[in-house]
Amino acid sequence: MSFTPDISVSVCGVNFKNPVIAASGIYGFGEDYTDLYPLSELGGISCKGTTLNPKDGNIPPRIAETPSGILNSVGLQNPGVDRFIEHYIPMLEKQDTVVIANIAGASVEDYEQTARKLDSTSVDMIELNISCPNVKQGGATWGVTCAGAQSVTKAVRAATKKPVIVKLTPNVTDITEIARAVEAEGADAVSLINTLLGMRIDIRTRRPVLHNNVGGLSGPAVFPVAVRMVWQVSNAVKIPVIGMGGIASAEDAIEMMMAGASAVQIGTAIFGDPYVPVKVCEGMKKFCFENNIEKISDIVGTVKPW
């Protein structure tokens, strides 16, 4: 029997030609990678985290290598939502890929206004990064309490009709609580995981490698944590889950989908090999073919727990 496996997926009614989305912050707005392959090879792109006003980000060094991963502390450097709308969306809407705006803010009003501005654009979905500091609450991240996560979800829900994805932080005791809380406020999907807080010190200078002292861990090192959290969250909520954290191969992506992810995002692995998204799609097709799976979406959440 010969057949062509279907690796397209649908998340919140949005069709992705394949389940591979470039994760926010690694791929910028996509234009820097088009020398290698067109953005249409991707199922989607989650754009660099965008804020109401432009941000300069943190003092470098902003990156440190770790065993099987990296720490980063970019500090949300971005050109601001107006420039995103004016300059990047017109380019992105021509790329034949799903465009996800990723937004962040220091106050509920920031999120709300940023989402309102994006509501009248062609972006397909809005992803809320709730791993950034809530300035009025002394800088604690929104996503570490149900109340914080709910307040931004509620405000953005009211500001846009576009599908809203809430991106969860793993730096919590029970991620399923937060997932349920944002589902109750009308989130259409959740994505996880954002980076895990970490630190490296140069033992010669006794200085942290990152100028920000601490930063977010990502890459293969976090993959098992991400699989566990995606599995827990997909069992706790009814809305779709987008899985990410350390995916570097088709096998990883398939594992993440079996844990419960309807689609996946890939970030850090692209630094080592920019072709990873394309290779993952090829590998998924091969896996489906060899295992007689007609549609990749048939594997979502099919892990058989002991």
Added chain:
Amino acid sequence: MSYYCGSYPIVEKKAIAADIYSYVIHCPEIAAEAKIGQFVQIKAEGYTLRRPVSICGTDKKNGTIRLVFEVRGKGTDTISRLNAGELMDIIAPLGNGFTVPAAKQGRIIVVGGGIGTPPLLDIAKLYGENCTAILGFRSFDRVILDKDYAAAGARVIVCTDDGSAGEKGNVSVPLANELAKGDVAAVYACGPIPMLKVIVEQTKKAGVFCEVSLEQRMGCGVGACVVCACTVIRDGKQQVLRVCKDGPVFNAEEVVL
């Protein structure tokens, strides 16, 4: 201007000083596009991040580029175990490169500190005897590429911190002497930040055009992740730019070191 990502054959490998290696890579499409001052991102097997290394020379006829790097840590150590005949996985050419006028305008000076000497070599090749190369190193056993600069026709001034080769002291003394002659059209520099700071001051004071090539820790290397930040003052406004895409070469008048 575009870049490529792939595995290319190593046609030559040489150890040119303790822990410093010179590689020649056959990559015709990269060599065809490469400009002086651009760099490559090299994959170190087993590591998450690639290692940025400057292009030390381009042979457009033979379709090769040359890379010279020092083993600093585990990633460069891994790369340095590659041998001729094997493949090197690189993304290149990256970054902006130096502004080198095609028509020779008087005398120019290149100032390289340590492992900052490689990216300037092709400028010396272009300018020949109209180039003075001031090369600074820690000690005699760290001296590299002085013969290559001489072979390019440049006048070479070597300085070492301990005086074990060439003049004792840092590059600022010979640079001051050269600038005092009043016939210098441009200065191009690459090396540690304290050295670049002094050079920027000296050239500003002398009113001479100067470009410096910077290093910063990188993620993507292609302009997407904004990990490699560098501050410049342009049009009276402070801006945060990317060393990998807006640089690594910056104008001395603009850059905040």
